[in-house]
Amino acid sequence: MTVLGYLANGLVFSSIIVLGSIGLSLVYSIADFANFAHGDTMTVGAYAALVTFGAVGGLGGAVLGLPYGFFLALVVGIAVAAVVAVGTEKLVYEPLDVDSIGLLITSIGIAFIYRAVIQIRFGSDFTRFGIQPLRPIESLVPYGVRVTLHDVAIVGSAVVLVAGLHVLLQYTDLGRKMRAMADNPDLARVSGIRTKRVKLWTWVIGAGLAGAGGVFLGLFNQLSPRMGFNLLLVIFAAVILGGIGSVYGAMAGGFLIGMINQLTPFFSGVVEALPIWPGWLATLLENLISIEYANAIAFVIMVAVLLVRPNGIAGEGAT
Amino acid sequence: MSLLDDPRRALSGLSRPESWVLGVSAAFALFLLAALLTGALGPTYFLFLVGLAGMYALLSFGLNAQWGFTGLINFSVAAFFGIGAYGSALMTADSSPIAGGFNPLVGLVVALVAAFVLALLIGIPTLRLRADYLAIASLGLAEVVRLIVLNERWLTNGSAGLRGIPSFFQGWPVLSTFPEAMPGLRLVVIPGTPILLETSFWRASLNVLLVLAFAGAAFLVLRRAHRSPWGRVLRTIRSDEDLARALGKNTYSFKMQSFVLGSLIMALAGVFYTHLNLYVGPGDLDPITTFYAWVAVILGGSGSNRGALFGGIVIVTIREGTRFLNDVALPIDPAPLRLLLIGVVIVAVMRYRPQGILPPQRELIWPSAVDGGGTPETPDSGVREQKGGGGDE
Numbered sequence: 140m141t142v143l144g145y146l147a148n149g150l151v152f153s154s155i156i157v158l159g160s161i162g163l164s165l166v167y168s169i170a171d172f173a174n175f176a177h178g179d180t181m182t183v184g185a186y187a188a189l190v191t192f193g194a195v196g197g198l199g200g201a202v203l204g205l206p207y208g209f210f211l212a213l214v215v216g217i218a219v220a221a222v223v224a225v226g227t228e229k230l231v232y233e234p235l236d237v238d239s240i241g242l243l244i245t246s247i248g249i250a251f252i253y254r255a256v257i258q259i260r261f262g263s264d265f266t267r268f269g270i271q272p273l274r275p276i277e278s279l280v281p282y283g284v285r286v287t288l289h290d291v292a293i294v295g296s297a298v299v300l301v302a303g304l305h306v307l308l309q310y311t312d313l314g315r316k317m318r319a320m321a322d323n324p325d326l327a328r329v330s331g332i333r334t335k336r337v338k339l340w341t342w343v344i345g346a347g348l349a350g351a352g353g354v355f356l357g358l359f360n361q362l363s364p365r366m367g368f369n370l371l372l373v374i375f376a377a378v379i380l381g382g383i384g385s386v387y388g389a390m391a392g393g394f395l396i397g398m399i400n401q402l403t404p405f406f407s408g409v410v411e412a413l414p415i416w417p418g419w420l421a422t423l424l425e426n427l428i429s430i431e432y433a434n435a436i437a438f439v440i441m442v443a444v445l446l447v448r449p450n451g452i453a454g455e456g457a458t
Numbered sequence: 459m460s461l462l463d464d465p466r467r468a469l470s471g472l473s474r475p476e477s478w479v480l481g482v483s484a485a486f487a488l489f490l491l492a493a494l495l496t497g498a499l500g501p502t503y504f505l506f507l508v509g510l511a512g513m514y515a516l517l518s519f520g521l522n523a524q525w526g527f528t529g530l531i532n533f534s535v536a537a538f539f540g541i542g543a544y545g546s547a548l549m550t551a552d553s554s555p556i557a558g559g560f561n562p563l564v565g566l567v568v569a570l571v572a573a574f575v576l577a578l579l580i581g582i583p584t585l586r587l588r589a590d591y592l593a594i595a596s597l598g599l600a601e602v603v604r605l606i607v608l609n610e611r612w613l614t615n616g617s618a619g620l621r622g623i624p625s626f627f628q629g630w631p632v633l634s635t636f637p638e639a640m641p642g643l644r645l646v647v648i649p650g651t652p653i654l655l656e657t658s659f660w661r662a663s664l665n666v667l668l669v670l671a672f673a674g675a676a677f678l679v680l681r682r683a684h685r686s687p688w689g690r691v692l693r694t695i696r697s698d699e700d701l702a703r704a705l706g707k708n709t710y711s712f713k714m715q716s717f718v719l720g721s722l723i724m725a726l727a728g729v730f731y732t733h734l735n736l737y738v739g740p741g742d743l744d745p746i747t748t749f750y751a752w753v754a755v756i757l758g759g760s761g762s763n764r765g766a767l768f769g770g771i772v773i774v775t776i777r778e779g780t781r782f783l784n785d786v787a788l789p790i791d792p793a794p795l796r797l798l799l800i801g802v803v804i805v806a807v808m809r810y811r812p813q814g815i816l817p818p819q820r821e822l823i824w825p826s827a828v829d830g831g832g833t834p835e836t837p838d839s840g841v842r843e844q845k846g847g848g849g850d851e
């Protein structure tokens with residue numbers, strides 16, 4: 140594959156990571172804890188879409204190689220993820236009388252419950268949406284880019300969702316309230332913002348985007364009960380790289396982490412070609428920068444960012 | 459123990475959750491005894507479960523030294539457990555790709571040294587971080603360790619894992635041949651269902667002795683450390699790190715000490731697991747091990763060692779009880795059921811009893827310093843003297 144091919148793959152994977160990381164970052168800043176159940180919220184969305192798609196079928200026509208029914212399933216996946224998250228907030232997080240560390244630990248329990256319920260219902264095996272896999276787009280293959288129409292749909296939908304979020308945050312009342320609350324919850328409350336309601340909307344938006352990310356992840360790879368949890372740390376890496384609490388930082392971080400993840404084989408080619416001296420260092424780098432360690436590289440970047448620049452690339456206070 | 463000296467007064471002095479736990483434990487012990495006597499529970503398997511409970515208790519002790527004492531959110535328990543298991547397995551197993559065939563004691567030392575180095579490697583970058591960042595970073599680094607174990611085939615045998623691990627007592631003077639030397643016993647409690655005690659039983663009982671020794675040593679060390687001036691600094695850091703710093707303590711150094719101490723105990727659990735299970739694979743580094751230990755600690759009560767012991771037993775009950783349920787009553791796959799129970803336990807504890815079932819109360823105080831009804835005695839090594847002579851602070 141060429142650089143362009145890796146970049147194209149990176150773009151598709153980044154779209155999924157961005158959808159996950161925005162929600163995580165929003166919840167981190169407004170509900171004020173690291174939500175370890177976020178990855179499993181993605182799984183919930185994906186499986187809800189799987190069930191819906193299985194029930195409604197294709198519904199006639201198709202856009203970008205995806206039947207209409209799939210888009211309906213996507214909407215249902217988003218809605219179910221949002222409803223589940225709001226229900227969890229109402230039933231579990233809100234009555235809790237613990238600090239943010241306690242909420243973090245609770246969210247691990249919630250993550251296990253989500254995953255266990257899905258695994259009991261669907262088994263632990265991999266499944267797929269019942270959609271024919273497409274061949275790569277012919278006209279792009281000569282450039283070494285092997286993307287399908289499905290990948291184009293993933294990127295397109297992600298762009299639409301992210302643009303919608305941007306409009307919401309910048310130009311609507313709710314968006315202003317959310318930004319105010321992320322900035323200073325007490326001040327927001329004093330100025331008459333109903334913080335509880337804003338928090339609920341945050342869950343709706345964050346979990347909805349996560350649900351969409353989950354559906355696309357299922358389309359990009361496969362569905363399995365562990366799919367979300369496996370991606371959770373990569374998403375955390377993206378959020379931390381972007382700066383916790385910053386939505387635009389999360390977008391940038393998600394983009395970068397997704398790219399780095401998919402470009403790892405390219406980097407390993409570069410390392411092999413470079414004249415690195417001494418020889419043992421070259422061998423070490425060649426071993427470490429390989430596809431098996433794509434996630435590990437993201438985690439190491441995450442720790443490095445936490446040490447060097449805990450506010451992330453977006454810096455402090457940028458929302 | 460006071461329970462033996464004066465059972466009635468000791469019982470009436472228990473708090474409500476304590477008597478509740480005691481009651482449930484007694485009922486559970488009776489249930490297990492009945493199952494053993496009727497032959498429903500094989501004695502060898504029972505001893506394996508006891509060993510497993512001891513292993514989880516060790517893991518919880520280790521986590522307690524980090525989270526319970528100092529408030530470090532360490533989500534890399536599985537990495538230390540794994541490095542302990544792999545350290546000893548790589549030294550002792552026949553199929554080890556690097557060394558193999560050494561005495562298990564060598565494996566123990568190597569495992570502890572490896573865990574020490576890993577604790578420094580993980581601790582140096584992460585212990586300066588804020589609590590929630592520490593959680594995420596340590597979980598990430600634990601995954602890095604897991605990926606390395608999974609992929610570096612020349613070192614760890616990759617996904618095939620390591621087999622051919624000897625028992626811990628191989629090469630010891632008497633104990634290495636003890637299971638074979640013991641005669642096979644046949645106990646008939648209920649006519650018709652004899653209980654056979656054979657070589658495997660004696661081998662399992664040796665394992666139980668080993669874990670009792672490990673856990674007992676860890677318990678004593680931790681209890682002493684917790685009450686010492688050193689432990690007081692850790693507790694101060696947990697409740698208010700700025701205060702500890704204002705008192706002139708190098709909190710980073712204290713955090714590192716407690717992190718290393720806990721990590722070594724977790725590695726000890728890994729060493730024991732190697733010789734209990736006789737197989738080690740990359741699956742043992744799965745993050746679920748970390749969360750098992752966490753459930754045990756928060757359920758038992760953060761900072762409480764007897765709580766950690768209780769939590770360890772609960773974890774084994776959940777782990778093996780789901781398997782049993784699957785065989786007998788519910789046709790649900792045990793793996794997700796286990797996950798569900800763990801999740802429900804976490805949420806329920808945080809909801810209804812965030813301090814845990816047996817939070818540390820009197821165990822932080824020297825027993826002689828507690829008003830025991832009569833005239834309070836002067837403690838022979840009380841708080842004041844300790845403060846004056848605390849050279850290690």
